[in-house]
Amino acid sequence: MIAERPKHIVIDENVTVAELSQAMGIPVNELIKKLMHLGVMATINQEIDADTAMVLAAEWDISVDVTKSFTAEELLAEDAEDIEEDMIIRPPVVTVMGHVDHGKTSLLDSIRHTDVIASEAGGITQHIGAYQVEVQGKKITFLDTPGHEAFTAMRARGAKVTDIAILVVAADDGVMPQTIEAINHAKAAEVPIIVAINKIDKPDATPDRVKQELTEHGLVVEEWGGETIAVPVSAKTGQNLDQLLEMVLLVAEVQDLKANPNRTAHGTVIEAKLDKGRGPVATVLVARGTLNVGDAITAGTSSGKVRAMIDDRGRRVKKAGPSMPVEVLGLSDVPHAGDTFAVVDDEKLFKQVIAERMAKRREEDHRRTSKVSLDDLFKQIQEGQVKDLNLIVKADVQGSVEAIRGALEKLSTDEVRVKCVHDGVGAIKETDVMLAAASNAIIIGFNVRPDTNTRKAAEAQQVDIRLYRVIYDAIEDVKAAMSGLLEPEQREVVLGRAEVRATFKVPKAGTIAGCYVLEGKIARNAEVRLIRDGIVIHEGKLDSLKRFKDDAKEVNEGYECGVGIEKFNDLRENDIIEAFIFEEVKRKIQ
Numbered sequence: 079m080i081a082e083r084p085k086h087i088v089i090d091e092n093v094t095v096a097e098l099s100q101a102m103g104i105p106v107n108e109l110i111k112k113l114m115h116l117g118v119m120a121t122i123n124q125e126i127d128a129d130t131a132m133v134l135a136a137e138w139d140i141s142v143d144v145t146k147s148f149t150a151e152e153l154l155a156e157d158a159e160d161i162e163e164d165m166i167i168r169p170p171v172v173t174v175m176g177h178v179d180h181g182k183t184s185l186l187d188s189i190r191h192t193d194v195i196a197s198e199a200g201g202i203t204q205h206i207g208a209y210q211v212e213v214q215g216k217k218i219t220f221l222d223t224p225g226h227e228a229f230t231a232m233r234a235r236g237a238k239v240t241d242i243a244i245l246v247v248a249a250d251d252g253v254m255p256q257t258i259e260a261i262n263h264a265k266a267a268e269v270p271i272i273v274a275i276n277k278i279d280k281p282d283a284t285p286d287r288v289k290q291e292l293t294e295h296g297l298v299v300e301e302w303g304g305e306t307i308a309v310p311v312s313a314k315t316g317q318n319l320d321q322l323l324e325m326v327l328l329v330a331e332v333q334d335l336k337a338n339p340n341r342t343a344h345g346t347v348i349e350a351k352l353d354k355g356r357g358p359v360a361t362v363l364v365a366r367g368t369l370n371v372g373d374a375i376t377a378g379t380s381s382g383k384v385r386a387m388i389d390d391r392g393r394r395v396k397k398a399g400p401s402m403p404v405e406v407l408g409l410s411d412v413p414h415a416g417d418t419f420a421v422v423d424d425e426k427l428f429k430q431v432i433a434e435r436m437a438k439r440r441e442e443d444h445r446r447t448s449k450v451s452l453d454d455l456f457k458q459i460q461e462g463q464v465k466d467l468n469l470i471v472k473a474d475v476q477g478s479v480e481a482i483r484g485a486l487e488k489l490s491t492d493e494v495r496v497k498c499v500h501d502g503v504g505a506i507k508e509t510d511v512m513l514a515a516a517s518n519a520i521i522i523g524f525n526v527r528p529d530t531n532t533r534k535a536a537e538a539q540q541v542d543i544r545l546y547r548v549i550y551d552a553i554e555d556v557k558a559a560m561s562g563l564l565e566p567e568q569r570e571v572v573l574g575r576a577e578v579r580a581t582f583k584v585p586k587a588g589t590i591a592g593c594y595v596l597e598g599k600i601a602r603n604a605e606v607r608l609i610r611d612g613i614v615i616h617e618g619k620l621d622s623l624k625r626f627k628d629d630a631k632e633v634n635e636g637y638e639c640g641v642g643i644e645k646f647n648d649l650r651e652n653d654i655i656e657a658f659i660f661e662e663v664k665r666k667i668q
């Protein structure tokens with residue numbers, strides 16, 4: 079049968095060989111043959127891209143028009159731009175951050191109670207994950223889970239909820255490690271910071287010292303010529319809280335936060351749980367539009383019709399506008415904090431979106447998503463995916479932190495800016511991994527190690543952690559990766575970790591550590607490193623590995639063993655011995 083051969087065809091963006099054959103009126107095997115000549119190995123049901131299809135069709139003098147097919151998700155996101163006239167001011171969304179015990183929770187509690195009008199209006203305070211207060215007739219939304227960890231965990235899921243960060247610093251304690259972390263987390267998210275210098279009711283409060291310390295971290299307060307707003311407050315007595323809230327409104331005004339309330343709602347899940355009586359309950363924050371009871375919504379892979387909505391005072395409400403937190407009842411299952419939710423009018427689209435998300439989640443479970451890693455940095459630079467190379471630098475001493483950060487940032491080129499989003503002294507922690515995941519950063523560790531939980535988090539979040547003992551190596555690696563030369567011929571593989579439970583001196587053999595293998599295994603021929611409080615104290619070879627009196631080749635998780643390290647005796651209780659080997663790694667094909 080000779081098919082009619084058209085002069086012009088219209089194809090979908092991704093077309094299979096079979097579909098193309100049908101459209102062109104050319105037998106499939108001829109197309110496959112021609113594709114092979116063009117260097118493309120394709121089977122009958124394989125999709126080929128539009129460019130290849132065009133080249134192929136041109137061989138038979140057929141011209142091609144390509145139509146783009148949208149996924150349901152794209153159709154959902156693809157909605158009309160808002161016009162300025164429809165936009166109204168929306169309340170700012172505020173997160174409270176700061177060091178442990180500096181008063182984050184106390185501040186959130188007192189702010190909640192400053193809202194006299196609302197308290198008088200009745201309703202029992204409900205903890206739904208966020209609440210609103212009214213100041214000078216304007217509303218402010220506070221997220222109820224304080225801390226930069228929660229903030230960055232949401233960001234790592236792609237949710238950008240917070241407009242302003244309040245950094246709480248206790249006036250009697252000053253800037254502490256987590257204060258610095260919070261500053262860096264807020265900066266990485268480009269969220270403006272307002273400092274609340276707390277506990278000024280205390281006799282030993284020294285607010286000026288706090289201001290001085292803040293300048294060391296790039297926050298210079300206004301009265302000293304800088305741009306940082308700092309308000310001395312007391313969460314305990316309520317002093318100056320009104321002033322703090324006024325500042326929040328001021329910063330919000332500068333940000334010009336607006337949203338169109340007259341459209342279908344779209345926003346973020348900030349908390350979700352399974353309630354015994356009520357089923358899945360999600361607290362959502364509307365970003366734009368208005369959510370109504372009866373709306374069909376999707377949130378992550380769950381969906382449903384909004385059966386009821388409850389506000390932060392436990393009152394049932396029928397509508398929720400921009401920045402208004404509400405509990406939503408009626409979802410099919412419990413979404414994740416950080417999932418986006420959207421109202422979908424069109425039932426068919428609604429079903430498609432859910433199906434696509436389920437498929438995507440399954441796929442993601444199987445396949446790793448493309449986070450930046452040194453191994454494929456060059457490829458990502460070329461593809462234009464990476465413009466800033468974000469790094470987190472952790473080292474054993476401040477001097478090294480500064481040396482590495484300085485040297486790495488100097489590697490910036492016209493194409494790629496090397497930017498250190500966070501640095502610090504001490505072990506690599508889970509919060510570092512979260513920040514790396516949220517900011518697409520690589521973690522560079524110098525003489526420090528991640529603990530087990532951190533390594534697991536890094537694996538789950540696909541964060542690349544690079545550990546070095548020589549500064550030069552770190553710089554060379556990043557430099558090589560930026561120019562596409564990185565050839566990891568050998569990659570370190572950790573075999574396992576053991577904890578020192580006791581030590582004893584053995585004549586001639588030196589100090590022997592009685593250990594318990596926490597995970598993996600310790601092998602006689604492996605290299606080992608000794609870690610104390612997350613810091614690498616020593617690296618070397620094993621001198622002996624024994625199970626009871628016998629020499630052992632390897633000792634597995636859950637067993638005890640005696641370990642001696644070559645030319646090293648400073649073993650102490652609670653030290654961690656990490657065994658590792660070097661493995662040949664083939665270079666990834668780009």
Ligand SMILES: Nc1nc2c(ncn2[C@@H]2O[C@H](COP(=O)(O)OP(=O)(O)OP(=O)(O)O)[C@@H](O)[C@H]2O)c(=O)[nH]1
Binds near residue numbers: 180278
């Ligand atoms: N004197 C005084 N004490 C305060 C003030 N604010 C908080 N505190 C006290 O400081 C302690 C810690 O306050 P929290 O609000 O629990 O601090 P936090 O930052 O939320 O602490 P974590 O949740 O553990 O990180 C509590 O004993 C509070 O009573 C204040 O303004 N003045």
